[in-house]
Amino acid sequence: MKVAITEKDALIVVDVQVDFLPGGALAVPGGEKVISPLNAYSKLFSESGAPVYFTRDWHPRNHLSFKENGGLWPAHCVADMPGALFPQNLALPADNKFIIAKGVKREFDAYSGFQDTPLLALLQERGIRRVFIGGLATEYCVKSTVEGALNLGFATFLLVDAIQGIELNPGDMEQAIKQMLFGGAVAITLTDIG
Ligand code: VGL
Numbered sequence: 444m445k446v447a448i449t450e451k452d453a454l455i456v457v458d459v460q461v462d463f464l465p466g467g468a469l470a471v472p473g474g475e476k477v478i479s480p481l482n483a484y485s486k487l488f489s490e491s492g493a494p495v496y497f498t499r500d501w502h503p504r505n506h507l508s509f510k511e512n513g514g515l516w517p518a519h520c521v522a523d524m525p526g527a528l529f530p531q532n533l534a535l536p537a538d539n540k541f542i543i544a545k546g547v548k549r550e551f552d553a554y555s556g557f558q559d560t561p562l563l564a565l566l567q568e569r570g571i572r573r574v575f576i577g578g579l580a581t582e583y584c585v586k587s588t589v590e591g592a593l594n595l596g597f598a599t600f601l602l603v604d605a606i607q608g609i610e611l612n613p614g615d616m617e618q619a620i621k622q623m624l625f626g627g628a629v630a631i632t633l634t635d636i637g
């Protein structure tokens with residue numbers, strides 16, 4: 444399949460942050476592998492005048508998703524701490540890029556980039572119709588963001604060469620991909636763009 448990118452398309456890079464990379468507080472195995480394809484997508488979208496949205500998990504220190512507060516996860520992506528930053532080798536385009544913080548309130552977790560964020564309004568403002576989604580982690584924030592986009596009526600493409608999962612239970616990642624495609628997402632890779 445060939446997909447030509449226009450200004451009505453958007454790239455959404457989900458939670459590529461130090462804590463989700465090897466050595467981080469909630470490392471996604473192989474998470475570093477998404478960076479180089481995502482940099483290539485960012486460049487292609489930028490060159491086509493399409494905006495790029497970077498979501499980031501941005502939790503308060505006492506967030507309820509942390510184990511010490513009864514949640515499922517080790518403390519991760521605490522706002523302004525080194526683990527919450529984008530890795531240095533993640534390329535952010537000079538223009539037309541937006542950073543979307545999520546999970547910022549203690550009482551609520553937000554796996555989807557659309558949950559309590561300005562993302563939908565920003566996309567609507569530009570008349571965006573199609574979104575292309577990659578990043579971390581496949582079966583949590585990528586899946587929720589893809590489902591959010593589908594529910595909101597966007598044509599939604601899953602960048603299968605730019606996602607990695609946590610795989611808390613074996614098979615989680617594959618099952619998540621199946622569910623996203625069953626829900627209407629279209630799987631593409633870099634070679635489909637152009
Ligand atoms: C995520 C677990 C906890 C993610 C965020 O970005 O997929 N997963 N917080």
Ligand code: ZN
Nearest residue numbers: 500508520546
């Ligand atoms: Zn989180």
